Each structure stands twice: as structure tokens, then as C-alpha cells.
Amino acid sequence: GDEEGFEVRLASEAGRFNINALILRDDSPLLRSMFIDWGLDLDQAQLVTDSLADWVDGDDFISLNGAEVDWYEEQGRINQPFNRPFYSLDELRLVRGMDLIEMVRPDWRDWFTVWSGGQLDVNEARAELIAAAAEVSVEDAEVIVETVLGPDQIRDTEDDARYENVEEVLAILGVPEIMRAIVTPRLTVNDSTTRIESIGHSGSARHKTTVIVRNR
Numbered sequence: 001g002d003e004e005g006f007e008v009r010l011a012s013e014a015g016r017f018n019i020n021a022l023i024l025r026d027d028s029p030l031l032r033s034m035f036i037d038w039g040l041d042l043d044q045a046q047l048v049t050d051s052l053a054d055w056v057d058g059d060d061f062i063s064l065n066g067a068e069v070d071w072y073e074e075q076g077r078i079n080q081p082f083n084r085p086f087y088s089l090d091e092l093r094l095v096r097g098m099d100l101i102e103m104v105r106p107d108w109r110d111w112f113t114v115w116s117g118g119q120l121d122v123n124e125a126r127a128e129l130i131a132a133a134a135e136v137s138v139e140d141a142e143v144i145v146e147t148v149l150g151p152d153q154i155r156d157t158e159d160d161a162r163y164e165n166v167e168e169v170l171a172i173l174g175v176p177e178i179m180r181a182i183v184t185p186r187l188t189v190n191d192s193t194t195r196i197e198s199i200g201h202s203g204s205a206r207h208k209t210t211v212i213v214r215n216r
Contacts, residue, residue, distance in 0.1 A: 014121035014191030021118035048097035
């Protein structure tokens with residue numbers, strides 16, 4: 001007969017960059033360098049970064065390369081930008097220049113969240129994201145991830161060795177003293193925002209429910 005059941009997946013939201021926090025913290029250098037790493041040129045990266053900032057800020061002053069209400073009206077889009085933080089990642093797709101990101105990095109959603117406490121959790125993030133935040137190589141960042149996962153290299157098992165403070169991580173990564181004031185605010189070691197996905201299935205029908213929990 002028809003099989004019924006469900007599976008539950010837990011994932012940390014803090015293993016991704018909180019796009020609202022980056023913009024509100026005015027960390028455009030991080031966004032710009034990430035977009036360039038993904039394949040945009042400097043002008044394109046600046047355009048997307050400024051347009052994201054213009055979308056979130058509460059005014060109609062245009063950043064140097066950004067987009068405010070006039071540009072969106074020319075596209076036939078009324079009442080944009082929303083001039084408030086993003087409520088979902090889908091809203092990012094409305095922003096000027098995000099089509100460029102979509103082309104060079106179709107999986108860009110895996111890099112961002114709107115739900116976390118605001119900093120990237122080094123105990124939860126992939127090496128690529130830690131490398132971007134700390135401005136080190138992905139190889140260097142792999143060391144952090146391998147240490148966290150422990151000997152079995154599987155997340156959330158008993159042999160995990162989670163870091164207790166960001167300073168220790170920066171020391172291991174060899175982040176120079178002069179960079180630490182820039183890098184430290186981007187990172188944390190204990191953001192407990194969790195995404196719980198429950199996928200129920202009955203026969204060929206599937207239904208996914210997602211819940212975000214602030215602390216486990």
C-alpha cells in the first residue's frame with residue numbers, strides 16, 4: 001500500500017551570512033569581495049552591494065552605484081525598494097543586479113539567511129563562508145571545520161570539538177592583528193538559531209514544513 005511517514009532535518013541558520021546584519025552593519029567590503037570571488041567585476045559587485053543597501057535603508061538617497069525608486073519605476077515596478085530589512089531571501093531577487101548574482105552563483109541562497117542572530121557561527125559554517133568572513137584561504141578555513149567535526153568528520157556527533165571563542169579561531173587562521181577589528185564582528189561561536197525541516201510523505205505526495213527556532 002501507500003507508504004506514509006516523515007523525516008526531520010535540523011540545520012543551523014547561523015552557518016550562513018545574515019544579509020540584513022551585513023547591510024545594517026555597513027559591511028559592504030565583505031559583500032563586494034564575495035561577489036568578486038563569485039565572478040562579478042568590481043563595478044558589478046559595487047552595483048549589487050549598493051543596491052542591496054538602498055533596498056534596506058529608510059530613505060530615497062541613492063548610493064553611488066545603487067538603485068532607488070526611480071530605477072524600479074523605470075522597470076515598471078511600483079513601491080520598490082521596500083526601504084526595510086529583507087523578510088525572506090526571495091525578496092533579494094527583486095533587487096537591481098541580483099540577476100547577475102543568479103548567473104554566476106545559482107546557489108547564492110546557501111550563503112545567506114534573514115533569521116540568524118547576525119554573525120556567522122564558525123562552529124556551523126562551511127569553510128568557504130568562514131574564509132570569506134575572515135579573509136583567509138578556503139584551505140586555512142578547512143582546518144577550522146575539520147576540528148569542529150572531530151575525528152568522525154560528521155556534524156552534531158559526540159566527538160565534535162566546538163570552539164569556545166572567536167579569538168582562538170582568528171589565531172589559528174593567522175588573521176593579522178590589524179585585520180581583527182574588521183573580521184571579529186562578522187563571527188560568533190554560539191548562535192543557536194536552528195532551522196527544523198519536517199518533510200511528510202504519503203504515497204507520491206510530499207509536504208515540507210519549516211520552523212525557525214531561536215535556541216534549541
